[in-house]
Amino acid sequence: MKNNPVNCDQQGIIRPVANFSPSLWGDLFTSCSVDHSQVPECYAKEIDILKEKVRRMIVANDKKLQEKLILIDTIERLGLSYHFEKEIQEQLQLTFNGYFKLENDQENDDLFVTALQFRLLRQHAFDAPSCIFDKFTDNNGKFKENLKGDIKGLLSLYEASHLRYHGEAILDEGLIFSTTHLESIDNSSTFMGRQVRHALEQSLQRGIPRIEAHNFIAFYEEDESKDESLLRLAKLDFNLLQMLHKKELYEITRWWKELDLVSKLSYARDRVVECYFWTLGVYFEPQYSRARVMLAKTIAMISIIDDTYDSYGTLDELAIFTDAIERWDIKEIDKLPDYMKICYKALLDLYDHYDEELRQQGRSFALHYAKATMKEIIRSYNIEAKWFIEGYMPPFGDYMANGFITSTYYLLATTSFIGMNSATKEAFEWLMKKPKIQVANVTICRVIDDVATYEIEKKRGQTVTGIECYMNEYGVSEEEAMKEFNNIAENAWKDMNEEFVKIKDVSMEITKRIVNLARLIDVVYKHNQDGYTHPEKVLKPCINGLLVEYFKI
Structure with missing residues (x-):
């Protein structure tokens, strides 16, 4: 349970007293002050001109491999690649096929270029071989000593190593080697030093793309070799998208305020802005606007339900609520306690609204999958609550499955798929089969969440945690259990990296959502x-950066 203090309600039932901090944001996002006419139109015209200029830069065939790779990487880091997905994919296909050649042996032995090429290819689902790093190792398989001073190369190797598969010992070694020597660099006041410090705090592969773009724009502005057109396009585009994101958040916060669940259900967390931030991590691009709104509302609703099971409801009440969700019929509402009626009606109303939207788009099939997974999580919440209230510690395997x-x-x-026009029935069916990439995703979420919340839950008397179950079953210390959970997460990342490259059943547009969900957990x-x-x-600076601050043009 999340709360220690208790009180006695009007029915004489002893319940926890909520002690969650209130929302940080007040009414900041409940007024929409953005001018949605002239400013975006002014931005849009210049953006179109700059986009055409950048498009020509990408497809130009007069560039060396190194120049081509740096350009693509810069465009991606600036958060602009969604404008040029086709062009970038075509250029990387040519690179993968060996169309672009390095000019000389010196470039061929450049760790920075080799690692950059490897990373970009794997990030775009090309199965680049890790043996390309063999030339940087000695006879013992260790990276050569003369690389220790190549900060740019080490940083590139560090980022590339985060895309490793199982069994790629050279990249396991590469991560240790690059991390060790980057951590020893004492020049954090320099431009390169600040980049190193940021990368050690947050690797690119596991970072939230929108946050990384926001950070890189600031870095790139200081770069003496920057392209002014790229920088201006990045700033204009970021600001224009931010206007759309604030408009979406306005819609969501108004909906949340009208529901008034926070005052009616005072035991629950008020985190609707953080829920919306989560959706920006999944997809920030303009074409996913409705998808973000739908996903954010669902996250806000499941957060309330989670707190109901975890922090408030009795076993009898939760059993009735679970059954009502299973039946998914407003007539079931009369069986529920008054506080649960509020939540139940809000949930059914929300999905009725989804149904209406999806029917208009000819995508009503998507709602079936959304409801099925909602029913699934409610059943598992009920099992978890029963374990805790009855003081039962399940076997570790049972704990993890639930x-x-x-x-x-x-x-x-x-739910992230339901608002995506590209998510076909086949994509949902693929996801329902729990493919390996999705199992890796939920594994990362589960074990990292358990490690992060363990100390707080232990202080509150919570015994049915993953760490406790593991310690109990395997007779290990708390420290050993924590270490194993982090190992489980690392192995799941390797699964995710490999599956992302090798999956052919669905498009990269679909699998990117799953990778982005995992990235959110890391952050x-x-x-x-x-x-x-x-x-x-953790989140306040991120939300301020993405939704409050803007770039001066």
């Missing part, structure tokens, strides 16, 4: 902090 579902990531992956639970429940340190 915990994968209560992580919310089966639900959120499915939100950084340094074993629960950034969702306690957003002050």
Whole structure:
């Protein structure tokens, strides 16, 4: 349970007293002050001109491989690649096929270029071989000593190593080698030093693309070799998209305020802005506007339900609520306690609204999958609550099987698809089969969440945690259990990297959502902090950067 203090309600039932901090944001996002006419139109015209200029730069065939790779990487890091997906994919296909050649042996032995090429190819689902790093190792398979001073090369190797598969010992070694020597660099005041420090804090592969773009724009502005057209396009595009994102958040916060669940259900967390931030991590591009709104509302709703099961309801009440969700019929509402009626009606109303929207788009089939995963998570919440209230510690395997579902990531992956026009019935069917990439996704969510929340839950008397179950079953210490959970997460990342490249059943547009969900966990639970429940340190700066601050043009 999340709360220690208790009180006695009007029915004489002893319940926890909620002690979650209030929302950080007040009414900041409930007024939409953006001028949606002249300013975006002014931006849009210049953006179109600059986009055409950048498009010509990408497809120009007068560039060396190194120049081509740096250009593509810069465009991606600036958050602009969604404008040029076709062109970038075509250029990387040519690179993968060996169309572009390095000019001389010196470039061929350049660690920076080799690692950059490898990373870009794998990030775009090309199965680049890790043996290309063999030339940088000695007879013992260790990276050569003369690379220690190549900061640019080490940083490139560090980022590339985060895309490794199982069994790629050279990249396991590459990560250790690059991390060790980058951490020893004492020049954090320099431009390159600040980039190194940021990368060690947050690798590119596991970072949230929108946040990384925001950070890189600031870095790129200081780069003496910057392209002014690229920088201006990045700033204009970021600001224009931010206007759309604020408009969406306005819609969501108004909906949330009208529901008034926070005052009616005072035991629950008020985190609707953080819910919307989560959706920006999944997809920030303009074509996913409705998808973001639908996903954010679902996350806000499941957060309330989670707190109901985890922090408030009795076993009898939760059993009735679980059954009502299973039946999914407003007539069931009379069986529920008054506080649950509020939540139940809000949930059914929300999905009725989805149904109406999806029917208009000819995509009503998607709602079936959304409801199925909602029912699934409710059943698992009920099992978890029963374990805790009855003081039962399940076998670790049972805990994990149920915990994968209560992580919310089966639900959120499915819900992220419902507003995507490109998510066909086949894509949903593929996801329902729980493919390896999705299992890796929920594994990362489950174990990192468990590590981050363990100390707080232990202080509150929670015994049915993953760490406790593992310690109990395997007779290991807390430290050993924590270490194993981090190993499980690392192995899941390797699964994800490999599956992303090798999956052919669905498009990269689909699989990117799953990778992005995993990236959110790496950021939100950084340094074993629960950034969702306690957003002050972790998420507040991110939300300010993406939704409050803007770039001066």
